[in-house]
Amino acid sequence: MVPAKRCRHPLPRLTSFTATVVGLKSHTLSQQRRIIHIDMDAFYAAVEQRDRPELRGIPLAVGSGGPRGVVLTASYEARRYGVRSAMPSATAKRLCANLTFVAPRFDAYREASAGLHAIFARHTRIIEPLSLDEAY
Structure with missing residues (x-):
């Protein structure tokens, strides 16, 4: 996603816009509609x-540390060494010798995601999940 200040041709400011969502009434910008994007890094x-x-506080990678493994995500401590998501584990280990790998626990991530979505639901009835860690 390109930050707004870097866009060459920003969209003109909309003063009147109507969107219809299935099962919901139409909304207009004059009703102070807001769209929020959440991406939990x-x-x-x-x-x-x-x-x-x-x-906590140590370089951590979630994924497989095996010879053909891949980093699913890296903690901020690991990112300081250049470790990134989708990086081969062997490359990550070369960048950060003290990197700790843990196997993914998708049940735990789904549970944490559901808890966050419950918080979102307190503020809006329209939630569009994109993945476990991202929603509109």
Whole structure:
């Protein structure tokens, strides 16, 4: 996604716009409609550090540390060494010798995601999940 200030041709300011959502009434901008995008960075690593205090403050990768493994996500501590999502594990280990790998626990991530969506639901009835760590 390109930050707004970098757009060459920003969209003109809309003063009147109507959108119809299935099963809901039409909304206009004059009703102060807002769209919020939530993307929780390093979500899997954050859940692991929340649940396992011994992993806090150390370079952490969620994924397989095997010879053909891939980093699903990296903690901020690991990112300081250049470790990134979708990186081969062997490359990540070369960048950060003290990198700790943990296997993914998708049930825990789904549970954490559901808890966050419950918080969103307190503020809006329209939630469009894109993944476990991202929603509109």
